Amino acid sequence: MGSLVKPYGDTVNDGKVQMSFTLPIPWSEAADEAARRLVGKMGFTDVQIVEGRPIADGFSFFVAYAATPQAIDTSTISVTSAKTHAMSMDEIDELIRERVGRKVRIAGACIGTDAHTVGIDAILNMKGYKGDYGLERYRMFETFNLGSQVSVEEFVRFAKEKKIDALLASQVVTQKGSDVKNFTALAELLEAEGLRDEIVLCCGGPRVTNLMATELGYDAGFGRGTLPSEVAAFIATRMAQKIASAR
């Protein structure tokens, strides 16, 4: 039995939405009308342009209210995500303290020839990303940022030597499938070294999805816009599960 829903303004199934946008045209009454018709072409009905004004030479800004005829059957939606646990830094530290009982050791690197550390730095560096602290700041993580152009062999050797609990492999460059090749090589080498089951293996990058990562044999994949705390929460939860199942 499906459950069809529409946006709710003030009445069930009125389908009301608000939106705002900019058009690259000077403002005039004709611009308001252009905006109204554009919203209509998007498939909305009962379109009202409630505000239209110039915001720069050749640019106009509009606020619109309209109704959508579309509905969605929520029972058909299923999404897997590595970002299921919204937790704060303190909660994550507390979880590790209670359930793991020691610091979790994490190593991150841009593997292969990729020199773009922007992603791994955003996750690991103290400063973090979008106001969300990097993993270096967590009390219960010991982090190693190996930087860029780290070979898969070097990365695995480091993991072995330092008894790393979680590896974060980053790939920004995706030319000719180099990202998938490098990710695969890492997973395979860990497997060959007999380390795969001991390590929480994650990958990240602007083109990475959790689905792709799990298909490559990773525990999780983190794409564009991922916050450090999302990665932290995943690692902490997975470590807690590993400890629990080992007991």
Added chain:
Amino acid sequence: MELRIDRGAVERCRELARAIAAPVSEFIAAHSTVSVERSVLRLLGVDGVSTEDVPVPNLIVDALSPEERARGAALAFGRGLAETGLEPQGLGEALARGELSLSAFARVPDEAARRVVEAFVERSLARIRARREERAEKLARLPQLPPPLLYVIVASGNIYEDRTAAVAAAEAGAQIVAVIRSTGQSLLDFVPFGPTTEGFGGTYATQANFKIVREALDAASERLGRYVMLTNYASGLCMPEIATMAAIERLDMLLNDSMYGILFRDINMKRTFVDQHFSRMLNAYSGIVINTGEDNYLTTADAVEQAPAVLASQFINEEFAHRAGMPDRQIGLGDAYEIDPDLEDGFLFQVAQAQLARQIFPDAPLKYMPPTKHMTGDIFKGHLIDALFNLTSVMTHQTIHLCGMLTEAIHTPFLGDRALSLENARYVMNTARHFGDEIAFKPEGKIEQRARGVLADAERLLGRVAERGLMQAIEAAVFADVSRPPDGGRGYDGVFPRAAGYWNPFEEALRTTRGSCGG
């Protein structure tokens, strides 16, 4: 609206800042860096890249023997100029092509090298002075609107898109436009070359990119009848070089913090201290207002707890800037509106901190940064938080006001986001223009007590730093809970002691002109 604060404590903080900076200054005077030497070459007129895209100044400095380098690139390069009779650019290109090598001119006497270099130094400084006079002329003819000066950023990655956005922002009321750099440029030990159309979270700072936006904003300034300022970012491994390019292309402001790179980018502290000093000497001469980065303390740690660190850092940045010859009117000390919106009376704390800085640094063009840390995808709440930030700024008379974006946590601003943000700021600042002049703080009230507490804690913090020494204090994680060792971090291999007879002709010239170049 004045807080009653302990003026004696303010004086003691300044004395402590002097005590903190003095030993670092001794270190700075005895050292140079590859970036300082590259900027000397750039100032002489060397530019361009090799066929492998390596900047010519990097090629020349990297090719110097350690002994030559320790006496400064100017002497070695000057020998080549004297012997070949080439212009700096011509000699640079010949060296880049491998047709000439500076080691071939080793027997040219120092005196001959100095003579020929000095003529180019004068030419270079005259060029910078002309840019400075040009700014003064434009500011007189095209006056800015009263402060807080509304500052917005553009960051598309493509300099031509940035140009469109910069002009649109100016038309929507922006008085300062900053082109955000590509993520990680601060860690590059060279400056990219030419116009760029690809970047990560920003656009590369290159001299060509500076020029493109400067020209567009100059044209917009004429149309709008008010001068629109241009800003970029110097902090990082190439501070002096970016200061050089900014001087030549008449940027008006530069982000330039004495400790940001160390704490937040893991750049070696010795490298940073030497680089910030020479870059600030250049900023002082070119009339560029620096913006310091205290907002970073607040975004990486708890904003209520970090307030004393912000004030302490402001004192240290002020002292280092004074030591580089900067007048107060060019020292844009930073602060930010980053307290958790859920905290009761958080607004009062923000007002206390902003007003405290205003009273302690009355002549500094304070830079006030918007909320970022507690901004979420809820643009409606974000717009509201920004409104209170705008109110704090106008009532405490901040100077450089970085407009908050309702879409802060979502994407680099859309053109429409910037317009909404500017409207928010203009509305609040207009409706509350003289609010701060009409009210008084309750004696011993929450705001006054908070300000006094922050000042007292800042004095204690500076005392601890002075006792250990700045480098050791940074190692002991006194700032932002980050520990950085004096010999660790990026760029340390580019720091070297000056040998006897070291010569940086620009440092020499700028030191003698210090203070004689106002306005």
